[in-house]
Amino acid sequence: MSKDDYWKKKLSKEQYHILREKGTEQPFTGEYNDHFIEGAFHCVACDALLFESNKKFNAGCGWPSFSDMAKSENIIFKEDTSLASVRTEVLCGKCHGHLGHVFDDGPTETGKRYCINSICLKFKPYTRSD
Numbered sequence: 001m002s003k004d005d006y007w008k009k010k011l012s013k014e015q016y017h018i019l020r021e022k023g024t025e026q027p028f029t030g031e032y033n034d035h036f037i038e039g040a041f042h043c044v045a046c047d048a049l050l051f052e053s054n055k056k057f058n059a060g061c062g063w064p065s066f067s068d069m070a071k072s073e074n075i076i077f078k079e080d081t082s083l084a085s086v087r088t089e090v091l092c093g094k095c096h097g098h099l100g101h102v103f104d105d106g107p108t109e110t111g112k113r114y115c116i117n118s119i120c121l122k123f124k125p126y127t128r129s130d
């Protein structure tokens with residue numbers, strides 16, 4: 001089975017389009033855009049830990065926004081010249097799925113704004129052992 005066939009089987013049509021064909025979901029439509037519960041955001045395709053709720057903020061742009069990644073080895077960056085301006089693409093470090101873009105206009109001390117498609121994420125609330 002080719003890699004494309006593998007992902008076509010594993011992902012929904014929209015997930016495939018965004019993760020594997022670098023699509024973008026419509027703003028303000030994603031499940032996690034307006035979602036502020038404590039927990040971790042994993043890659044929907046391969047389950048890698050990508051972001052955590054303590055770095056999530058409301059950027060008002062219509063997509064889940066984070067000021068930093070959870071684990072640097074789970075994120076890779078790539079220069080994206082598909083539009084007139086050069087942007088930095090954010091990909092999952094494990095499965096190389098397209099997640100979104102990162103911008104240098106973040107409001108927190110990191111100065112970063114990770115603008116991530118909600119559909120690429122799977123939220124897991126923190127569990128307590130007690």
Ligand SMILES: [Zn+2]
Nearest residue numbers: 043046092095
């Ligand atoms: Zn992944």
